[in-house]
Amino acid sequence: GAVVSQHPSWVICKSGTSVKIECRSLDFQATTMFWYRQFPKQSLMLMATSNEGSKATYEQGVEKDKFLINHASLTLSTLTVTSAHPEDSSFYICSAGPPSGGLTDTQYFGPGTRLTVL
Amino acid sequence: AQTVTQSQPEMSVQEAETVTLSCTYDTSESDYYLFWYKQPPSRQMILVIRQEAYKQQNATENRFSVNFQKAAKSFSLKISDSQLGDAAMYFCAYGGNKLVFGAGTILRVKS
Numbered sequence: 001g002a003v004v005s006q007h008p009s010w011v012i013c014k015s016g017t018s019v020k021i022e023c024r025s026l027d028f029q030a031t032t033m034f035w036y037r038q039f040p041k042q043s044l045m046l047m048a049t050s051n052e053g054s055k056a057t058y059e060q061g062v063e064k065d066k067f068l069i070n071h072a073s074l075t076l077s078t079l080t081v082t083s084a085h086p087e088d089s090s091f092y093i094c095s096a097g098p099p100s101g102g103l104t105d106t107q108y109f110g111p112g113t114r115l116t117v118l
Numbered sequence: 119a120q121t122v123t124q125s126q127p128e129m130s131v132q133e134a135e136t137v138t139l140s141c142t143y144d145t146s147e148s149d150y151y152l153f154w155y156k157q158p159p160s161r162q163m164i165l166v167i168r169q170e171a172y173k174q175q176n177a178t179e180n181r182f183s184v185n186f187q188k189a190a191k192s193f194s195l196k197i198s199d200s201q202l203g204d205a206a207m208y209f210c211a212y213g214g215n216k217l218v219f220g221a222g223t224i225l226r227v228k229s
Contacts, residue, residue, distance in 0.1 A: 034216065043209060043219045044163075091161060095217075105151045105213040109163035 003027050004096050006110035013084055014118055021079045021113045023094030029074035030096035034107060035067075038091045050077045084117045091115075120145045120212045124220035131200045132228050138185075139195045139223050141210030148172075151213035152186065152193045157222075158206040166208070169193065202227050 003026040013019050023033055031052050036044040048069050049057045056069035066088075068080040077096075081088050091114050095107040122143045131137035143152070154166040169177045169186050176184050181198045197204055205227040210220040 038161075041207075041224075043221050044217075046216060046218075049216060093161075093163065095163070105215075106153070106165065106168060107213075107217060108165070109155075111160070111162045 002097060002108040004094065004108050004110040006094055006113050008113060009111060010114045010116075012116045012118065015085050016083055018080055018082045019084055019115060021081075021092055021094075021115075023077045023079070023096070023110050025075045025096045025108075028097070030077075031074065033071060033077040033094055033096045035069060035077075035079050036093045036095070038093060038112075040091075044093060047079075081115065084115070086117045089115055089117045120147075120214070120218045122210055122212050122218050122220035124210055124223050126223045127221070128224045128226065130226045130228060131197070131204075133200055133202060135200055136196060136198045137200055137225065139197075139208055139210075139225065141193045141195070141220055143191050143193065143210070143212045143218075143220075145191070145212060147214060152184075153211040153213055153217070154182070154184070154193075154195045155209045155211060155219075156204075156206045157209065158203075163209075167195065197225075200227050202229060 005024045007022045033050040035047045038044050047062045050069045050071040052071045058064045071077040091112050093112045095109045097108045098106045150171045152169045156164045156166050167177050167179045167182050183196045185194045207222045209222045212218045
C-alpha cells in the first residue's frame, strides 16, 4: 500500500519550453502532496506544499510563477516548470500522505523525475 | 525553525557488521515525529523507520533500530547485520506538518 507514481521518469526539453510532471497516489487519497527538488549528492529541498482544491504554499525563494502546481484531485498533483532554463535541470520528487488510517505525518515518495534542460 | 544535522557525510561498514548513523535536530516543539529514509542509487526514497516523540520506547524494524534521546535531541539509526543492499544515502528527517531533511549520510557496505 501507499504507492506514489511520477510521470515522466526522465524528460529532456529545450530552453524556453514548459514541462509538466505528474504525481499520483495510486492506492490512497492524498489531501496533501509535496514537491521537492534534489541536486546530485545533496538533500531534498521542499519547494511547495500542494493541497487539493486550493492554492499551493510555496517555500521562501521558490518562484511560484515558474513552478506552477495544480492539485486538482485527491490522487493527482502536477508541477509545471514554465519557460525552463538549464539551471532548472534537477531531480524533482513528489510525496503524498499519509493515507487515511496510515501513520500520522508520514510521507510516501514517488520515484522522481529527472529534468534536463538543453 | 527546525533544523536537522547529520555530521557524517560518509560511513563504511563490513558486511554482517553493525553501523550507527548519527542525527541531531533542533526544535521548540514537544510533539513531533522523526524519520529515517533510505535513498538507494535508484533514488526512490524508502521509509526505514519512524519514531513518535511522545513515545520513550525506541522504534525497531527488523535489523533497523533507533536510539532516541529527546532531551539531547538526538536520533541515531543502528543497522545490524549489514547487507550489501543497505548501501544507500540515508536521510534523517524531522516531521511536523512538513518534513525537514538532514544533509544525508552515504553508507558503503564492504563485502
